[in-house]
Amino acid sequence: MNNKIQSLRGTPDCPDLLTLFLENNDLQSMRLAMDFFQNMVSLTVLNLSNNLFLTELPVGISNLVSLQCLNISGTGVRELPMELSSLSKLKCLNLDMTLDLETVPEKLIYGLSRLQVLRMGWTGFYTSKPINGNISFSRLECLECLKYLNALTITICNDSALEGFLSSHRLQGCTEGLHIHRSMDDSLFSLKTLCLPPMKRLQRLSLQSTSMEEVKIEWEEEGRKIQTPYDFQTSLIASERNFYNLWMVDIRSCPNLKDITWILWAPNLRDLFVSRCRRMEEIISEGGVAAMTGDLILFEKLQRLTLISLPELKSIHRFALSFPCLVEIRVLDCPKLRKIPLSCNSAKGRRIMIRGKQQWWNELEWEDESTRDTFLPSFQPW
Numbered sequence: 001m002n003n004k005i006q007s008l009r010g011t012p013d014c015p016d017l018l019t020l021f022l023e024n025n026d027l028q029s030m031r032l033a034m035d036f037f038q039n040m041v042s043l044t045v046l047n048l049s050n051n052l053f054l055t056e057l058p059v060g061i062s063n064l065v066s067l068q069c070l071n072i073s074g075t076g077v078r079e080l081p082m083e084l085s086s087l088s089k090l091k092c093l094n095l096d097m098t099l100d101l102e103t104v105p106e107k108l109i110y111g112l113s114r115l116q117v118l119r120m121g122w123t124g125f126y127t128s129k130p131i132n133g134n135i136s137f138s139r140l141e142c143l144e145c146l147k148y149l150n151a152l153t154i155t156i157c158n159d160s161a162l163e164g165f166l167s168s169h170r171l172q173g174c175t176e177g178l179h180i181h182r183s184m185d186d187s188l189f190s191l192k193t194l195c196l197p198p199m200k201r202l203q204r205l206s207l208q209s210t211s212m213e214e215v216k217i218e219w220e221e222e223g224r225k226i227q228t229p230y231d232f233q234t235s236l237i238a239s240e241r242n243f244y245n246l247w248m249v250d251i252r253s254c255p256n257l258k259d260i261t262w263i264l265w266a267p268n269l270r271d272l273f274v275s276r277c278r279r280m281e282e283i284i285s286e287g288g289v290a291a292m293t294g295d296l297i298l299f300e301k302l303q304r305l306t307l308i309s310l311p312e313l314k315s316i317h318r319f320a321l322s323f324p325c326l327v328e329i330r331v332l333d334c335p336k337l338r339k340i341p342l343s344c345n346s347a348k349g350r351r352i353m354i355r356g357k358q359q360w361w362n363e364l365e366w367e368d369e370s371t372r373d374t375f376l377p378s379f380q381p382w
Contacts, residue, residue: 007031011038019045023071027051034060042066049094050074062086072098073119079103085111092117096153100124109142118146121153121177121204140164143171151201153177159191172199176245181208182253192256198265202243206250213256217265242267247301252276259285268301270325275308283307283316299323306330307337317341320367324348331356332382338363344370355382 005025010033017040027048037043037060044066048054055076062083070087073096080101084090085108093115095101101124140161143149152175156162162180165171180194190211195218207215246266250273251257259282263269274280284298298317299305303325307313313334320343329352331337340354344367354361358381366372 008036009033011035013039014043015039015041017043019043021045021047023047023049023051025051026053028053029056029058032058034058035063037061038063040064045069047071048075052076055100057081057084059083065089068092070094074098076100078124080105080108082108084108087112089114091115091148094119095123096121098123106142110145113146114148115146116148117151118143118149119153119177121155121179123155140168140171144168150174151176153179153204155179155181157181162191166195166197172197174201175199176201177204178202179206181206182210196262198242199246200244202246204248204250205243205246206252207254208252209254211256212254213258215257215260215262217262244268247271249273255279259283261285261287264298269299270301270303272302272304273306273308274310275306276310278309278311280310281312281314283313284318286315286318297322297324299326301325303327304330307332307334309333310337311335313337315339320346320371322346322348323352324350326350326352328353328355330354330382331360335360339365342371342375343367344374346371352378353380354378355380357382 003025005022006028008027008031020040020043032054036058041063043064046064046067046069049071050073052074053076054072055078057072057077057080059081061081064087066089067087068089069092070090071094073094075098077098078100080103082105090112091114093112094117096119099122143152152171154165154171154175154177156165156179178199191209192211193214193216194207194212195216197219198217243266245268247268247270249263249266249269249271251260252273253276255276255278257277257280259280260274261284263272264284274283299321302323304327305316307316307330309332311333314336316337319341321341323342323346326347327350329340331354352375354375356379361379
């Protein structure tokens with residue numbers, strides 16, 4: 001790893017080799033010998049990630065009959081060869097950030113029947129344009145057939161695919177990373193209200209949509225669907241109906257969103273990034289604040305808060321918060337945000353960093369002079 005390797009020549013005789021790490025190199029497909037893997041019959045882990053010039057996998061990879069984990073994330077691979085179907089023991093396949101990947105044969109997915117972990121975040125496979133103007137559900141159906149699948153990262157970029165995903169309890173139940181993003185053709189994504197079911201396994205969520213106006217939480221109870229933007233009781237958030245494992249939320253270029261009060265349902269959120277949402281006025285709405293009861297500590301686990309290019313943003317939260325785990329607040333191009341929800345008791349015992357423009361900092365309004373003096377050493381000009 002990190003050796004600037006450009007080529008793999010010859011046919012090394014390594015019948016007992018179990019693990020091979022070749023990530024973060026300069027491997028090029030034309031310099032990768034077709035039979036390089038021929039004598040590695042015991043290999044169980046192969047990591048080729050972050051080789052940007054690797055545009056195709058050698059057919060000889062089919063010789064790795066013992067392979068259980070294949071990582072080609074961050075490569076330039078354009079298609080997965082059918083020869084991969086020979087890897088009958090494969091349990092983990094990582095395709096994250098394969099932006100050029102456009103072809104994944106359906107028969108290949110069906111053939112990898114032992115897959116337990118499948119990473120497809122930010123792949124061309126799911127962000128490519130529909131063929132002949134049609135959206136196929138078959139790709140999601142392929143995933144449904146993977147009976148051992150228990151960890152999924154997926155990118156969705158059109159209404160039809162999102163509808164298929166939200167109707168699949170099986171896929172929701174194993175999804176750890178969900179990226180909902182518009183494609184190059186905005187007409188494919190016209191959803192105005194996103195109704196998310198509480199997904200217990202979800203860890204990372206990113207949203208990007210020019211049409212989305214609202215996000216609601218939806219679940220079924222006694223045969224009926226319940227939707228809520230923020231008309232909830234704290235006891236519900238503390239119950240199983242939440243995003244307990246969700247630690248990262250990234251929201252970009254959603255010009256019609258006015259608030260993201262729904263993140264109250266993510267009690268363990270650590271990293272919140274919001275950018276280029278030109279109509280967003282509040283992070284947590286006043287209605288959401290009014291609905292809060294009980295002992296819920298908002299942003300109890302939050303470590304990093306980043307707010308960029310939110311011209312209408314006026315409030316993060318109406319009242320000062322304790323922020324017991326806060327490390328950093330970054331604010332850029334949010335001219336109407338005049339107050340940060342801090343008091344002299346916030347981030348008690350912690351030295352946090354607040355980054356922003358000097359003029360914005362100078363014009364901030366504080367709860368009192370003691371609070372201003374407490375956080376004055378925290379500021380770093382951006």
